[in-house]
Amino acid sequence: MNRHAKRFMYIGLMMIAALFLSGCASSKPGLVDGKVNVVTSFYPLYDFTKQIGGDYVNVINLVPAGVEPHDWSPKSRDIKNMSGAEVFVYQGAGFEGWVKDFLGSLSSKSTLRVVEASQGADLITTDDNKEEFDPHAWLSPLNAEKMANNIKTALIAADPAHKDAFEQNYQNYASQLADLDARYKKELSQTSKKEIAVSHHAFAYLCRDYGLTQMSIMGLSPDAEPTAQDLKKINTFIKDHQLKYIFFEELVSDKLAKTLAKDAKVDTLVLNPLEGLSKAQEDAGENYITIMDKNLKNLVLALQ
Known part of the structure; x- marks a missing residue:
């Protein structure tokens, strides 16, 4: 069957x-x-x-x-x-x-x-x-x-x-x-960098709309296993573009992102793909727009 x-x-x-x-x-x-x-x-x-x-x-x-x-x-x-x-x-x-x-x-x-x-x-x-x-x-x-x-x-x-x-x-x-x-157009048009390193290849639409480029550890599914070549590629991307952060998401383990960030000597930040909220976010009354605004804040920080 x-x-x-x-x-x-x-x-x-x-x-x-x-x-x-x-x-x-x-x-x-x-x-x-x-x-x-x-x-x-x-x-x-x-x-x-x-x-x-x-x-x-x-x-x-x-x-x-x-x-x-x-x-x-x-x-x-x-x-x-x-x-x-x-x-x-x-x-x-x-x-x-x-x-x-x-x-x-x-x-x-x-x-x-x-x-x-x-x-x-x-x-x-x-x-x-x-x-x-x-x-x-x-x-x-x-x-x-x-x-x-x-x-x-x-x-x-x-x-x-x-x-x-x-x-x-x-x-x-x-x-x-x-x-x-x-808000996205205004804030992101003023950043000096336009490249982001992410754990999950979820941000192609956001990148297309606001002139950014993403490099991801995993593919379209957040539990896809990266190869050694994938890890080498993103490490090179981080160094070539002098990035200071790797973005991870809250509903998936951040272990790989933090390990890669440590190896590349960069920090981590949340970029939420809004596939779901945590219980704490629900209880706090968060929604699509409030989370997207938090994403914008972290993007601006990372792209300075």
């Missing part, structure tokens, strides 16, 4: 388990009556939906706080929530490997509205395969605005009675994203 068939079987079993559980319980865990129930595949989509939907939506984020989403897959409760929701929002562009099988396992009678958030965004193809995309499109505020617009359209279709509220919330949030983009 090939990998695709095994994954399809897994999703099918989860669907059966979800249906069984729904017959044993009087309520749907996570879903609420009287609101548009929206399930999102990971954090940025959750935040965008909350900002636009406001009090009229109940948003469930699938990936728990502190969990890196690249290799996450849904459990029976997640399948149940997705199947019972009015709207399901996922990133697309190859980010969620499990989505195709989930959608293929839905009943033909399903009324679930499915939103591929990255549809229409200005995507970057990978260097080694021009038919595959770098999925980290949300790290461009300009793309984030397009993704938010896709979510707004789905919310209006699911709940046309609150169209005006969704439109107004979207316009307010789009204005905040435009201001964020303006």
Whole structure:
């Protein structure tokens, strides 16, 4: 049995388990009556939906706080929530490997509205395969605005009675994203350096939008194992550009980044790819824009 068939079987079993559980319980865990129930595949989509939907939506984020989403897959409760929701929002562009099988396992009678958030965004193809995309499109505020617009359209279709509220919330949030983009353009245009060393090759969109170049320890997936040649290449990059920092992310072990930083005699800083928040960040009320502003602050520090 090939990998695709095994994954399809897994999703099918989860669907059966979800249906069984729904017959044993009087309520749907996570879903609420009287609101548009929206399930999102990971954090940025959750935040965008909350900002636009406001009090009229109940948003469930699938990936728990502190969990890196690249290799996450849904459990029976997640399948149940997705199947019972009015709207399901996922990133697309190859980010969620499990989505195709989930959608293929839905009943033909399903009324679930499915939103591929990255549809229409200005995507970057990978260097080694021009038919595959770098999925980290949300790290461009300009793309984030397009993704938010896709979510707004789905919310209006699911709940046309609150169209005006969704439109107004979207316009307010789009204005905040435009201001964020303006801050990035202004601050990063004034830095003397334009090169960054990162642990995870997640920042191609940010680099494209603001004239930066990234060199990464790992590839598009943060748990990809770097080769000795990869480590040598980034060490040379750090020395050639006289960099003072290596950026790492908080949801993945920083051991390799700190080891490489020590060898290269540089320091480390956080550059958050916003694939999820830690529990502490959630409790502190952090969100997409506040984290992106912290990223900007650290970028400016590193690029002086």
